[in-house]
Amino acid sequence: MDPQDEAAYAGRVRAWADHLRDGSRQTWTEFLGTPAAPADDRGGAPLPGAAQLELVRRLADADADLPRFADLADLVLTTAGPGRGLVDTPLPWPSSRAVGTPPVEPDRLPAEELLRASAGVLARLLAPEADLAPPRPSRPWRPWRRGFTLLGAPTTVELVRTALLERGLREGGARTTWFVLGGPLEDLMAQRWSARVRAGAGLRWQRLWRTSATNDRLPPGIALASIAQHVADEFDPSRVHVVLTDDPTTTLARVSEVLGVPGGPLEPRADVLATDLLRRVNPVLGLAIGDVARRHVVDRVWPQISAGEQTAPLGAPLAHLDWAIAAGERMAGALSSARYAVHGDPAIVVPTRRAGVRRAPDPDDVLAHALVVVGRAWRRYTERQP
Structure with missing residues (x-):
C-alpha cells in the first residue's frame, strides 16, 4: 500500500x-x-x-x-x-x-x-x-466426632472435605479413618488434570494421557489401589475405606455413613472448559504476581468467575483408549482382591468404548466460556476500581 x-x-x-x-x-x-x-x-x-x-x-x-x-x-x-x-x-x-x-x-x-x-x-x-x-472461614469443631483423612480424586476430595468440616468433623488425628475416593478412570484423570492446572501447570489433556500411557503408570494421586494398599500397610486395614461412585453426593453419603454423620446433596463441579482456559492464563499470571500469589488467586477467585459451565465429561484420547481400559482393569482387579473395605463396584473404574464422547476440549467451547469468565472478572475489577 x-x-x-x-x-x-x-x-x-x-x-x-x-x-x-x-x-x-x-x-x-x-x-x-x-x-x-x-x-x-x-x-x-x-x-x-x-x-x-x-x-x-x-x-x-x-x-x-x-x-x-x-x-x-x-x-x-x-x-x-x-x-x-x-x-x-x-x-x-x-x-x-x-x-x-x-x-x-x-x-x-x-x-x-x-x-x-x-x-x-x-x-x-x-x-x-x-x-x-483471603477470608478466614470459621467452622465448628466437635472433638467427640471421628477424625477423617481423604485421599484420591482431587475435586471429589475437596467437595467432601468441605462438607465434612462444615459438619464439625476433624481432619486427621491419631485414630483417623482413611478414605480413598474414586470413580470412573476418565473422571479421575479429569480431576487430576484440573488439580495440576490449578497448581500452576500448563498441561494439556492429551499430554496427561500420553505421559501416563508412555510410562504405563497412572498419576500417583489417583492410583487408588496403590494409595489404599500403602495406607493399609502403614496403618490398620480396618480403618481404610475405598469409596467408588460416579457422583459426589453418593460419595458423601457413603463416607458420612461410616463416620456416623448426616450426608446431603453436593453439586458436581464441571470444569473442563475452565481448566483448559486456566492452563493458558497460568504462565502470564504467574509472571505478573509470582506463583505463590497466583495460587492464592486461583484458589480464591477462579472458582467464582469460572463456575457454571454445562459440558459433557471428557473421555480418554482415542490413541490411549486401549491403555486406559487395560489400566482400569488392572486397578479394578487390585481393588476386588483387597483386604480393606471397598464401597461400590470396582468395575466402575474401567473405561468403556462409547460413541460421541469428547476426547479433547473444543477450542470454540473454551472460547465461549472465556467470554463469560472475562465478563465476570471485569465486573469484579470494576467493583474495586473507582
Whole structure:
C-alpha cells in the first residue's frame, strides 16, 4: 500500500475500534460497508491487533450489560496476546500488501488466537486480586466426632472435605479413618488434570494421557489401589475405606455413613472448559504476581468467575483408549482382591468404548466460556476500581 492508502487503512481500523468501544457488534466487513468518517490521524500509534478487536466485539455480543464497556475495550485493545501465535495479522483491505502475513477477517480468526488474547486480559484483571487478604472461614469443631483423612480424586476430595468440616468433623488425628475416593478412570484423570492446572501447570489433556500411557503408570494421586494398599500397610486395614461412585453426593453419603454423620446433596463441579482456559492464563499470571500469589488467586477467585459451565465429561484420547481400559482393569482387579473395605463396584473404574464422547476440549467451547469468565472478572475489577 502507498502511504495515502496506509493512512486510510489505519483510519478505518481506528474508527472500527472506536465503534466497538461503544458496544457495537458489527464485524469488520459490515463496518467497511458503512460510510467512512474523516480520517483520524493519531500519529504513529500502533493499531490494535485483529484478535483484540474481535475479542472486544464478541464480549459485547456475549453480554450487552457489562459496566464501563469502553474501559474494558481499552484494556483489551492494549493487551498483547501472550505465547506463540499469529503475528501482526492485518485486516482485509482493497489494496492489501502482497508480502507479509496474509489478511484475515477478524471474525474468522482461529479460536486459539482469541483465547491467547483472553488469557492476557484475564491475567491483567486477576493480578490485583493478589493484594486482597483471603477470608478466614470459621467452622465448628466437635472433638467427640471421628477424625477423617481423604485421599484420591482431587475435586471429589475437596467437595467432601468441605462438607465434612462444615459438619464439625476433624481432619486427621491419631485414630483417623482413611478414605480413598474414586470413580470412573476418565473422571479421575479429569480431576487430576484440573488439580495440576490449578497448581500452576500448563498441561494439556492429551499430554496427561500420553505421559501416563508412555510410562504405563497412572498419576500417583489417583492410583487408588496403590494409595489404599500403602495406607493399609502403614496403618490398620480396618480403618481404610475405598469409596467408588460416579457422583459426589453418593460419595458423601457413603463416607458420612461410616463416620456416623448426616450426608446431603453436593453439586458436581464441571470444569473442563475452565481448566483448559486456566492452563493458558497460568504462565502470564504467574509472571505478573509470582506463583505463590497466583495460587492464592486461583484458589480464591477462579472458582467464582469460572463456575457454571454445562459440558459433557471428557473421555480418554482415542490413541490411549486401549491403555486406559487395560489400566482400569488392572486397578479394578487390585481393588476386588483387597483386604480393606471397598464401597461400590470396582468395575466402575474401567473405561468403556462409547460413541460421541469428547476426547479433547473444543477450542470454540473454551472460547465461549472465556467470554463469560472475562465478563465476570471485569465486573469484579470494576467493583474495586473507582
